[in-house]
Amino acid sequence: MYLHGTSQINSKGHLEIGGVDTMDITKEYGTPVFVYDVELIRRRARGFKKAFETEGMQYQVAYASKAFSCIAMVQLADELGLSLDVVSGGEMLTAKRAGFPMERVHLHGNNKSLEEIQMALDLDVGCFVVDNFHELDMLKEQTEKTKKSPHVLIRTTPGIEAHTHEYISTGQEDSKFGFDLTSGQADEAIKRLKDHPYLQLKGIHCHIGSQIFDTNGFSMAIEKLFSQIIRWKEELDFEPEVLNAGGGFGIRYVEGDEPLLPEEYVTSLIHTVKEQSAMHGLKIPEIWIEPGRAMTGDAGTTLYKIGSQKNIPGVRRYAAVDGGMTDNIRPALYHAEYEGVLANRANDKAEDTFAIAGKCCESGDMLIWDLPLPEIAEDDVLAVFCTGAYGYAMANNYNRFSRPPVVFAENGSVQLVIKKESYEDLLRNDLPLRSAERV
Numbered sequence: 280m281y282l283h284g285t286s287q288i289n290s291k292g293h294l295e296i297g298g299v300d301t302m303d304i305t306k307e308y309g310t311p312v313f314v315y316d317v318e319l320i321r322r323r324a325r326g327f328k329k330a331f332e333t334e335g336m337q338y339q340v341a342y343a344s345k346a347f348s349c350i351a352m353v354q355l356a357d358e359l360g361l362s363l364d365v366v367s368g369g370e371m372l373t374a375k376r377a378g379f380p381m382e383r384v385h386l387h388g389n390n391k392s393l394e395e396i397q398m399a400l401d402l403d404v405g406c407f408v409v410d411n412f413h414e415l416d417m418l419k420e421q422t423e424k425t426k427k428s429p430h431v432l433i434r435t436t437p438g439i440e441a442h443t444h445e446y447i448s449t450g451q452e453d454s455k456f457g458f459d460l461t462s463g464q465a466d467e468a469i470k471r472l473k474d475h476p477y478l479q480l481k482g483i484h485c486h487i488g489s490q491i492f493d494t495n496g497f498s499m500a501i502e503k504l505f506s507q508i509i510r511w512k513e514e515l516d517f518e519p520e521v522l523n524a525g526g527g528f529g530i531r532y533v534e535g536d537e538p539l540l541p542e543e544y545v546t547s548l549i550h551t552v553k554e555q556s557a558m559h560g561l562k563i564p565e566i567w568i569e570p571g572r573a574m575t576g577d578a579g580t581t582l583y584k585i586g587s588q589k590n591i592p593g594v595r596r597y598a599a600v601d602g603g604m605t606d607n608i609r610p611a612l613y614h615a616e617y618e619g620v621l622a623n624r625a626n627d628k629a630e631d632t633f634a635i636a637g638k639c640c641e642s643g644d645m646l647i648w649d650l651p652l653p654e655i656a657e658d659d660v661l662a663v664f665c666t667g668a669y670g671y672a673m674a675n676n677y678n679r680f681s682r683p684p685v686v687f688a689e690n691g692s693v694q695l696v697i698k699k700e701s702y703e704d705l706l707r708n709d710l711p712l713r714s715a716e717r718v
């Protein structure tokens with residue numbers, strides 16, 4: 280069993296996170312419940328920043344808030360000196376309500392609506408990552424109207440595909456995101472933005488994928504971008520001040536996953552950028568990155584209570600928990616794998632292999648297919664590790680289950696940061712059928 284961050288097993292044999300006994304957490308907040316190890320988030324943020332500081336770089340580390348967004352998390356990101364990526368009006372408003380400095384907010388999205396663009400200008404969002412011509416036209420019109428002058432990065436698709444551990448340069452990428460590098464789309468976007476009276480074109484952006492375990496893909500993407508930058512400088516008199524290399528830094532979900540440390544990813548990025556700049560006689564640009572999963576993923580643990588079991592002799596033993604695809608859809612969506620432990624008997628030896636099912640009316644509602652556990656009993660608490668990114672963020676109300684609460688644990692104390700949804704919350708937007716005036 281691999282314990283992340285401050286997680287450890289205490290003298291009672293209970294899993295402890297942030298110095299707090301998880302049994303105390305379930306007693307107070309029930310199950311399921313998400314628990315974040317705040318110290319581990321701090322450690323990850325420090326790791327990403329450290330390499331930039333050591334190398335004397337101009338940089339921004341933007342937390343991709345889609346991985347897990349709520350007011351407390353955004354405030355923590357601010358405390359840690361991070362910038363913030365948002366992709367919607369909802370994430371923008373979360374940043375605003377959290378009191379996050381809006382000049383350090385970057386707005387992403389491949390289909391930003393006019394309302395979202397207006398909202399971002401109104402809230403003085405610092406940077407737009409422009410994805411397409413439709414957006415570019417709206418943005419021009421709105422900035423001319425409002426006379427606001429946000430920074431802009433152009434999102435490009437460098438055509439690097441990750442194939443497990445190999446990277447293939449496809450030239451053109453078949454993706455819904457960004458301006459294509461090779462067909463001239465990116466050139467056209469630069470031309471349209473370069474001398475705009477309000478939009479300040481700062482640089483270029485690329486994001487090559489997710490859960491990446493090595494540095495080759497990033498290096499290939501940066502080299503590809505530099506091959507364009509030298510051409511842009513000559514032909515368009517454009518040299519980016521900012522190079523945003525996106526997110527995608529991998530984490531350890533299960534045994535066999537071997538991610539690098541945040542500082543290792545960043546050091547390699549910096550070296551490639553410095554090398555390329557020197558080789559082509561260009562100024563070293565500011566580097567921005569956008570880790571989401573690697574900031575909060577392994578800091579999150581979900582605690583469930585075990586309920587029913589089903590043994591199909593010679594086939595499989597199922598154990599069902601009181602959550603499932605409504606709080607973690609990743610196994611159903613991506614065949615994502617997780618590990619876990621009985622949080623109330625963490626020292627007990629595994630005796631059998633269990634398939635951990637959720638409680639939704641859906642056969643695909645499984646969390647883990649083959650988890651070694653001791654003989655389990657009703658009311659045992661199962662901790663599933665590494666659910667801190669794209670867990671709560673993708674939680675949903677299928678079957679009209681309510682979304683679980685979220686707590687932060689640090690230095691022996693617990694803080695509730697998202698309340699459990701109530702039945703009333705679930706019905707809040709429902710309206711009765713007009714012909715059924717039954718009161």
Ligand SMILES: *Cc1c(COP(=O)(O)O)cnc(C)c1O
Pocket residue numbers: 343345346364387486488489490525526527528569570571572573668
């Ligand atoms: C999703 C996304 C990220 C974060 O990805 P992680 O794999 O969570 O690090 C960063 N940048 C962009 C543009 C994204 O779409």
